[in-house]
Amino acid sequence: MLIFPKTGQDLKNISIQMPMGLMCIAAPLVQEGYRVTILDQRIEEYFFRKVKQCLSNEHVCAGITTMTGSQILYALQIAKFIRNISHIPIVWGGNHPTLMADQTIRNENVDIVVRGEGEITFLELINNLYLKKPINGINGISWRDGETIYHNPERDFCDLDGLHPVPYDLIDAEKYILSQVPGKRRSLEVYTSRGCPSNCIFCYNKSFNKSRYRKKNINAVIEEIEYLAKRYNLDSIVINDDNFFADTERIHYFCKCLIAKKVIQGWGCLGVRIDCLEKINFGLLEESGCKQLYIGIESGSEKILSYIKKNITINRIKDIINRFSGLKIIAHYNFMVGYPIEDRDDLFHTVELARYIMKTDPKAYLSSFHLITPYPGTEFYEMVQRYGFVPPRALDKWANIRWETENAAWIPPKMRKIDLNLTLLTYFIDRKGLDRVEHNILLKIFFKILMILAKWHWRYRKFKFCPEFRLLNRLMNYKIASEAEKDILNRL
Numbered sequence: 001m002l003i004f005p006k007t008g009q010d011l012k013n014i015s016i017q018m019p020m021g022l023m024c025i026a027a028p029l030v031q032e033g034y035r036v037t038i039l040d041q042r043i044e045e046y047f048f049r050k051v052k053q054c055l056s057n058e059h060v061c062a063g064i065t066t067m068t069g070s071q072i073l074y075a076l077q078i079a080k081f082i083r084n085i086s087h088i089p090i091v092w093g094g095n096h097p098t099l100m101a102d103q104t105i106r107n108e109n110v111d112i113v114v115r116g117e118g119e120i121t122f123l124e125l126i127n128n129l130y131l132k133k134p135i136n137g138i139n140g141i142s143w144r145d146g147e148t149i150y151h152n153p154e155r156d157f158c159d160l161d162g163l164h165p166v167p168y169d170l171i172d173a174e175k176y177i178l179s180q181v182p183g184k185r186r187s188l189e190v191y192t193s194r195g196c197p198s199n200c201i202f203c204y205n206k207s208f209n210k211s212r213y214r215k216k217n218i219n220a221v222i223e224e225i226e227y228l229a230k231r232y233n234l235d236s237i238v239i240n241d242d243n244f245f246a247d248t249e250r251i252h253y254f255c256k257c258l259i260a261k262k263v264i265q266g267w268g269c270l271g272v273r274i275d276c277l278e279k280i281n282f283g284l285l286e287e288s289g290c291k292q293l294y295i296g297i298e299s300g301s302e303k304i305l306s307y308i309k310k311n312i313t314i315n316r317i318k319d320i321i322n323r324f325s326g327l328k329i330i331a332h333y334n335f336m337v338g339y340p341i342e343d344r345d346d347l348f349h350t351v352e353l354a355r356y357i358m359k360t361d362p363k364a365y366l367s368s369f370h371l372i373t374p375y376p377g378t379e380f381y382e383m384v385q386r387y388g389f390v391p392p393r394a395l396d397k398w399a400n401i402r403w404e405t406e407n408a409a410w411i412p413p414k415m416r417k418i419d420l421n422l423t424l425l426t427y428f429i430d431r432k433g434l435d436r437v438e439h440n441i442l443l444k445i446f447f448k449i450l451m452i453l454a455k456w457h458w459r460y461r462k463f464k465f466c467p468e469f470r471l472l473n474r475l476m477n478y479k480i481a482s483e484a485e486k487d488i489l490n491r492l
């Protein structure tokens with residue numbers, strides 16, 4: 001049984017994407033003849049009842065995935081629940097357990113941690129558990145024997161072309177089909193590569209993927225997209241790679257294949273590095289059906305860009321912004337604030353760059369400004385400890401890292417209020433939020449009022465005092481906390 005816990009940010013029909021990691025680790029198990037159930041807490045109405053109904057003596061183990069953050073809260077609730085009704089081992093995997101293996105394995109609701117890519121390691125583990133063979137020789141796991149913790153040696157990365165196809169039939173794909181690409185209604189996600197060769201200080205890639213970029217054969221990717229489009233009647237596809245644009249020639253070949261074979265009407269992509277776009281043929285990109293790209297800019301200050309090792313300058317960023325302005329492709333630009341060395345000038349440079357985008361390319365979207373967060377396994381995580389950041393000492397403490405500027409020790413005190421207000425009000429400075437609530441009249445009116453207020457603050461650079469957005473933030477936090485509470489009460 002493989003479980004995807006809620007994340008705390010799940011909006012039905014808006015943000016719930018397929019549990020790709022679990023489907024990947026299920027692939028070799030299915031080939032080997034195991035029966036695999038994937039349960040997704042985000043979409044199962046009576047989730048805990050379902051877990052109870054499904055669990056039987058035949059189960060080899062329960063596998064739970066989690067990212068860092070509030071998903072851990074739900075993952076822990078689920079693990080405790082399973083612990084109470086069954087004796088099967090509980091295996092944790094995914095980003096957080098990998099990056100914080102020692103803390104994770106020390107939690108009483110975790111029996112084994114699978115570190116890194118799970119396809120091969122998990123198969124070996126299941127085989128050994130099923131045959132009641134010892135697990136001490138399996139690379140890539142951390143485990144416990146009584147009070148003693150073992151971290152077995154690391155496992156090499158997988159050869160992506162040697163992996164079994166993703167078993168989409170294991171999930172009810174219809175429940176994950178979303179309108180994620182502008183002008184298109186039905187899309188699902190694929191991944192075509194893993195890792196990223198860059199060294200940005202805030203990204204998990206350096207430790208999770210050892211900065212190694214590995215790619216699937218692009219013809220196999222095209223075939224997978226063709227299959228998905230036919231099987232699920234898709235008009236679009238979303239690429240969820242760490243850095244899809246890392247290899248320019250591969251992108252051009254991909255675009256040419258999409259055009260020649262008329263594979264899919266539209267596509268979009270997350271995690272785009274802006275420097276990787278510099279050599280791209282934008283005409284070809286547009287012709288191939290590219291509709292939307294999520295691009296990390298991070299800051300409008302040269303000083304900050306060099307601090308985070310982004311390896312780009314503002315002029316080069318502006319060149320790319322200008323190129324998108326003449327195209328139909330919608331660029332979503334991501335920004336962060338709250339860097340330890342950021343002062344008011346740096347912040348205003350970021351606001352200026354955001355304004356430049358709104359002026360130059362009015363169809364572009366700006367992400368709400370995110371607070372830079374010391375995720376485990378990043379260089380930033382190590383750096384901010386010098387500023388008094390004390391990392392959570394146990395797995396459950398990581399569940400509550402909805403850091404606000406007040407408790408983000410690395411932000412200079414005089415910047416905290418402004419940073420927090422900017423993260424809140426930038427959600428409403430363009431139509432990104434409004435587009436999400438299109439079908440709900442009341443929410444739409446509510447959003448429009450907030451947009452008017454946000455634009456006023458934005459226009460007059462009044463970022464210090466934004467009581468309306470602080471209140472909204474409190475309400476959201478309360479909602480998240482009470483939903484988690486409700487989940488505990490409604491377990492059965």
Ligand code: B12
Nearest residue numbers: 020021063064065067068069071093094095114117118242
């Ligand atoms: C899609 C996506 C989402 C989706 C849903 C995730 C999903 N369906 O899996 C949504 C929108 C919900 C999301 C939300 C967030 N995300 Co996100 N997301 C991604 C993204 C782009 C793709 C995930 C994916 O499909 N990967 C491909 C699969 C194959 O890889 P995988 O999940 O790692 O799985 C492999 C292994 O980890 C392992 N494995 C995974 N699970 C398990 C379970 C078991 C039992 C075992 C044995 C093995 C195992 O085996 C798998 C196959 O090898 C990744 C970046 C990336 N390219 O991975 C970021 C990423 C996972 N997200 C990240 C972050 C930070 C977030 C947010 C916090 C962002 C935010 N500011 O709000 C929120 C988290 C919300 C919360 N409160 O917890 C970080 C995670 C860092 C971390 N330390 O956890 C990533 C890595 C991006 C980054 N570069 O920083 N995200």
